[in-house]
Amino acid sequence: MSDYYKTIDAPAGAYSTHSEISRKKHAFRRRVLDQAFSEASLRSAEEFVIKNVDALCDVLSDSNPWSRPRKMDDYATYFAYDVMGDLVFGKPFDCMTSAEHRYVPKLITASSEFLYIIANLPLQFIVRPIICCEPLMHWLGGQAARDEFHFVAYAAACMKERIAKEDEKVVRKDMMHYILNAKDPVTSRPFSQRELEAETSLLIAAGADTTSSSLAAGFFYLTLPSSEPILQYLQQQLRKEFSDVASITWSVVKSHTYLRAVVDEILRFSPAVPSELPRTILQKPGLEIAGEFIPAGTTVGCSAYVLHHDEEAYPEPYTFRPERWIPQDAETHLAEPTSLQDPGQITKAREAFCAFSLGSRGCVGKQLAYMELCLVLARVLWTFDLRRSAEQVSIRTKAESEKKGLDWHEDEYQVKDVFLTDRGGPMVQFRRHQV
Numbered sequence: 001m002s003d004y005y006k007t008i009d010a011p012a013g014a015y016s017t018h019s020e021i022s023r024k025k026h027a028f029r030r031r032v033l034d035q036a037f038s039e040a041s042l043r044s045a046e047e048f049v050i051k052n053v054d055a056l057c058d059v060l061s062d063s064n065p066w067s068r069p070r071k072m073d074d075y076a077t078y079f080a081y082d083v084m085g086d087l088v089f090g091k092p093f094d095c096m097t098s099a100e101h102r103y104v105p106k107l108i109t110a111s112s113e114f115l116y117i118i119a120n121l122p123l124q125f126i127v128r129p130i131i132c133c134e135p136l137m138h139w140l141g142g143q144a145a146r147d148e149f150h151f152v153a154y155a156a157a158c159m160k161e162r163i164a165k166e167d168e169k170v171v172r173k174d175m176m177h178y179i180l181n182a183k184d185p186v187t188s189r190p191f192s193q194r195e196l197e198a199e200t201s202l203l204i205a206a207g208a209d210t211t212s213s214s215l216a217a218g219f220f221y222l223t224l225p226s227s228e229p230i231l232q233y234l235q236q237q238l239r240k241e242f243s244d245v246a247s248i249t250w251s252v253v254k255s256h257t258y259l260r261a262v263v264d265e266i267l268r269f270s271p272a273v274p275s276e277l278p279r280t281i282l283q284k285p286g287l288e289i290a291g292e293f294i295p296a297g298t299t300v301g302c303s304a305y306v307l308h309h310d311e312e313a314y315p316e317p318y319t320f321r322p323e324r325w326i327p328q329d330a331e332t333h334l335a336e337p338t339s340l341q342d343p344g345q346i347t348k349a350r351e352a353f354c355a356f357s358l359g360s361r362g363c364v365g366k367q368l369a370y371m372e373l374c375l376v377l378a379r380v381l382w383t384f385d386l387r388r389s390a391e392q393v394s395i396r397t398k399a400e401s402e403k404k405g406l407d408w409h410e411d412e413y414q415v416k417d418v419f420l421t422d423r424g425g426p427m428v429q430f431r432r433h434q435v
């Protein structure tokens, strides 16, 4: 882990699992989170994910046959944020139906952008003490710094409220239950107040922003004109396999070959954490990477976005093609089975896939993310017909991209890399499917 991580939680005043650089301390934190994301916890999380998917379906529909255009980056954000409220704090945020907490996801994006820039500045040891100083940063850092401190304060308030509930002996073991009851194996002390706050900020941001970015990208790719056969095929399969929406559960959809291929293709094309994850080489005198000797002390990293668009692993990388994840011998009933992959190509694709990163620092919420994405897509696509609205919004236009010298791919969901992503749209209309 590079010193970059020391900076990203500096305003919270303590490291979280994500920013803890010490291997030993991270291993302890990670064991605590692993409990919160165990198979049993995931099973009990499903009812809350489904409750929120149902709420999403309710807000997407309209009295008219076709709904008003829905701005899907917003709805995806409300959904993912509400799930995190239920799972982390045992408290519904109700963003889908009420505006009260809707400002918070915006603070997360602003804070992420602010810290992404700050943490990449040289002379971090000078920068870090400055960004911890709230009054100074209010004046020096402008709105972005104020948003960061606002978010830290919000997370602290959620945590305070949750601690009070722990005293009331709540029955359900939400994620905070494991964190509040953990004790450091060396010092036997529980998490400090600051550590609890840093962990809270992490869980809200890491859990909500990533899933919602992937979901919004999913609605973009599935409503591309060129994706019509993909959408049709997936909807036909889902409607054939499930006689009602209630029977669409995680235990069934988790092994749905085509749905999983669609989700993996969304995560490949538009990874929710697109940037390089900086790592400092500790091994002395250094390491050979891709045939080049890199000395110890150097910070290296490779962006998931770049790997996911490597033509060798993913031919035609700017084409949305779920079939690239399905082996030729799979039992699917695709119209064009020839577009399925040979096993060698699939191995290459899987090896290069790193949307959740890899190893001991890889995403602890990966299974939860797959559960959320599969259940939302399956239930929404089963319930509704959908189409792109004529009017679209996006974070940037073709002209703006060209002006900045950025590559432009017509069928790509536009995001801005802020370590997480900033994004806009797509605008989609929904109509309840009539049997």
Ligand code: HEM
Pocket (backbone or CB within 6 Å): 017, 018, 019, 030, 033, 202, 203, 204, 206, 207, 208, 210, 211, 214, 271, 272, 273, 277, 354, 355, 356, 357, 360, 361, 362, 363, 364, 365, 366, 368, 369
């Ligand atoms: C599509 C959804 C998701 C994607 C693409 C994703 C991606 C990632 C990536 C790339 C990392 C490594 C970051 C780094 O090394 O700097 C990470 C870490 C992490 N993610 Fe996720 N994530 C997703 C969903 C979730 C969810 C739903 C949660 C639940 C709260 C979550 C919690 C975490 C945590 C706590 C870490 C830090 C783990 C550690 O350092 O040990 N993520 N995620």
